[in-house]
Amino acid sequence: MLTFAIFLVLFYFHYQLGFSEAQLQFGFYSRTCPSAESIVHDVVQHAVAKDPGKAAVLLRLQFHDCFVEGCDGSILIKHGGNDDERFAAGNAGVAGFDVIDEAKSELERLCPGIVSCADIVALAARDAVVAAKGPFYVVPTGRRDGRIANVGHAANLPDDKDPINTLKSKFREKGLSDQDLVLLSGGAHTIGTTACFFVMPRLDAQDPTINKEFFKILRSKCPQGGDVNVRIPLDWDSQFVFDDQILRNIRNGRGVILSDSVLYRDNNTKRIIDSYLGTNRSSKANFATDFAKAMVKMGAIGVKIGVEGEIRRICNATN
Incomplete structure (x- = not known):
């Protein structure tokens, strides 16, 4: 404590x-x-x-x-x-x-x-x-x-289809670094699901970056001509638990959506992912701690303060 x-x-x-x-x-x-x-x-x-x-x-x-x-x-x-x-x-x-x-x-x-x-x-x-x-x-x-x-x-x-340079650019426009991109993407996708709609284009194109055994699993859940609304985990191994398993999945070709997979194709974001998966505890970066910092940083984007904006009486409508 x-x-x-x-x-x-x-x-x-x-x-x-x-x-x-x-x-x-x-x-x-x-x-x-x-x-x-x-x-x-x-x-x-x-x-x-x-x-x-x-x-x-x-x-x-x-x-x-x-x-x-x-x-x-x-x-x-x-x-x-x-x-x-x-x-x-x-x-x-x-x-x-x-x-x-x-x-x-x-x-x-x-x-x-x-x-x-x-x-x-x-x-x-x-x-x-x-x-x-x-x-x-x-x-x-x-x-x-x-x-x-x-x-x-x-x-x-x-967007889930954005190439890595586009993702990096969109994050930088908001004052967020490549490290923030890895942390916020990985943190958001270590829990939750996505629809087959976002996965099928990769499967239909037989994306070679997907692990071969994992490809079979994804194809069985999202078959050609199947229901595009079927939901599957973004983190196949611990979908309801916040952890760094999503980064291991990305490294091992088990990223479910394209925007996760491309993080390991860029030298800088690959280096960042590897820093959280190192075997040396003394030099291994702390994913949870850094994710928390990235969330606080993101939470300050374009905030309205003082007399700007309003305090809504109900959240789905302006006063």
Whole structure:
């Protein structure tokens, strides 16, 4: 417990300076709504206990929110048409809205008009990781909610078919490094599933980078002419547990989707993956710790603070 406490203290001070510019704060709601984080935690724990797959969708939800208008809850807005951000092609399959709405409802009952939907998304992602036996990390809060949700603004989301240089470019545009690309992709895909729709093109083309035995497994789950909506694990060996097995899979030709597999075809991202899989414990990088840092870094993209944006009364509609 002492080592863990020291880690949190060091983590806090390491990032305090980094977030002074963005003006996000650790414990932002400590006075205005002291139970805010525990409420989100309880809602997420209950949801994941009922459906372990919820952990993956809540983690993915923050990624898809932050990569468009910034981390401002814009992906939650639903005006009633099909022109909202959540309906972009790159957001296909994004879910978890019901969990965010449940947490928001409870927070509005206890602390009306205080906690933003954007912060709920960030806290829920952290609590989902913890529910999947991943690392706990302190989330700086104080985000305000955006008022814009336009499907056209989500046209440049990272895509499963993107070549490695395109993925690297899209991450760099958001201030994220190649290491962040590996960490956030690997972390997001160590839990959860994908649809055969995203796998079949690789199988039909007989992608030679797929391990031959693993190819047979994938083909049996996603046969030619089969149901494209069948879901299969992204991490075949531990789909509900946050760990570094996804990196071993990628290294060994067992990456399920193309955007994971290409991470081992680039010299720099390959080197980063290998750094987490080294046999020497003293020099081996810590995947869980670095993933937590990458999540905090991503969570600061384009945040709205102070008088920017608003605090929505409900998460799926602007005030």
